[in-house]
Amino acid sequence: MTKIVYVMFKKASMSREEFSGYWKETHALIAKEIPGLKSYVQNHALPDPEGNEPPYDGFAELYFESQEAMEEALGTQQGERLLADLPNFCEIDKTLGIAVEEVK
Numbered sequence: 001m002t003k004i005v006y007v008m009f010k011k012a013s014m015s016r017e018e019f020s021g022y023w024k025e026t027h028a029l030i031a032k033e034i035p036g037l038k039s040y041v042q043n044h045a046l047p048d049p050e051g052n053e054p055p056y057d058g059f060a061e062l063y064f065e066s067q068e069a070m071e072e073a074l075g076t077q078q079g080e081r082l083l084a085d086l087p088n089f090c091e092i093d094k095t096l097g098i099a100v101e102e103v104k
Helices: 016-031 067-074 077-088
Strands: 002-008 039-044 058-064 096-101
Touching (some): 016 039
Antiparallel strands (some): 002 058, 002 096, 039 058
């Protein structure tokens, strides 16, 4: 299984609540239209036990059957639309996508 893990950083102009709302209600719907996407998971960051905010706002996981399937899916109109939506709620200069092979 191949997946992309995105470390998400909200736009400076958005509150954490606005970021999470857009990510859940708008961006997720775009992600779920990607052909060949096996699973899509959002991980919204929480404060630590002392109430400190983490230096990031969340992680996204997009699962594909293989690296080839991932590359093909992201090259589709839906994949391009997903990537084009990131600047609407993320700091693009900070947000990082990493392709990995999940090993259990």
